Amino acid sequence: MTTVEGLDRSSDEALEGICKSSAIIYENKYEFCRYSLKIARFINANLGFSAYVWEAGVTLCRYFEKEKISFTGKKVIELGSGTGIVGILATLLGGDVTMTDKPNILNQIENNVSINIPTACRHRIKVRALTWGKNHTDFPTVYDFILGSDIVYSSVAYPALIETLRYLARQGATIYLSSELRKSNGSPSFHEVLLPRYFNCQIVDRLEGKDVIVYKMSKIGTTPDDPLPSQE
Numbered sequence: 001m002t003t004v005e006g007l008d009r010s011s012d013e014a015l016e017g018i019c020k021s022s023a024i025i026y027e028n029k030y031e032f033c034r035y036s037l038k039i040a041r042f043i044n045a046n047l048g049f050s051a052y053v054w055e056a057g058v059t060l061c062r063y064f065e066k067e068k069i070s071f072t073g074k075k076v077i078e079l080g081s082g083t084g085i086v087g088i089l090a091t092l093l094g095g096d097v098t099m100t101d102k103p104n105i106l107n108q109i110e111n112n113v114s115i116n117i118p119t120a121c122r123h124r125i126k127v128r129a130l131t132w133g134k135n136h137t138d139f140p141t142v143y144d145f146i147l148g149s150d151i152v153y154s155s156v157a158y159p160a161l162i163e164t165l166r167y168l169a170r171q172g173a174t175i176y177l178s179s180e181l182r183k184s185n186g187s188p189s190f191h192e193v194l195l196p197r198y199f200n201c202q203i204v205d206r207l208e209g210k211d212v213i214v215y216k217m218s219k220i221g222t223t224p225d226d227p228l229p230s231q232e
């Protein structure tokens, strides 16, 4: 995974350190679809990979911009929101968005929602705890779009991630996954072998000179003999 942090550090307005409670928050600015986003990262709060804006997330936002994707009137769920950059943009682009991550990441996402989403749109955004393979059945299967950026990076999590995707994806839903492919974590075979067992998968964008790829997916009809993968 490559962060875009280095790029942002060189810009004048990139970093603003604020000491708040025990976490140090850095804000970076991004422009997509004529929206200016300020994304804060809690860098001193043990949030690990969640405390970065990943290149795959920026690439997915750029893809929405290039393709003029509108989420107006659509129900959207994001998995592994991290800082929330993708789900926040999807909300600004009209979606009714549920942003999810592990419970300890939600404060960071909520902070970014409060910075970026005007009060008039707040009713269209929710932030909820969703740990893959654990509590996805607490969520309805009503989503038109399922989004995820840089959520394919740890092979131990792949069976749970597939289980959650298969549960949430109703027939007709569109899934956008943006991933940086690395042989070391098995992400190429996750995308090229495992996901195509359950989903129609199409590459719709890639970051020039990098292995960051945007996949558009939809569910293949399931059969009774097609059990969910075990988490062992």
Ligand SMILES: C[S@@+](CC[C@H](N)C(=O)[O-])C[C@H]1O[C@@H](n2cnc3c(N)ncnc32)[C@H](O)[C@@H]1O
Pocket: 001, 049, 050, 052, 053, 054, 055, 056, 057, 058, 079, 080, 081, 082, 083, 084, 085, 100, 101, 102, 105, 130, 131, 132, 148, 149, 150, 151, 153, 157, 160
């Ligand atoms: C590399 S970060 C990507 C964050 C953000 N989507 C981006 O592109 O900047 C991966 C995110 O997936 C979340 N994640 C990892 N394993 C998870 C699991 N089992 N259940 C839910 N979220 C998980 C992490 O907490 C983290 O926020």
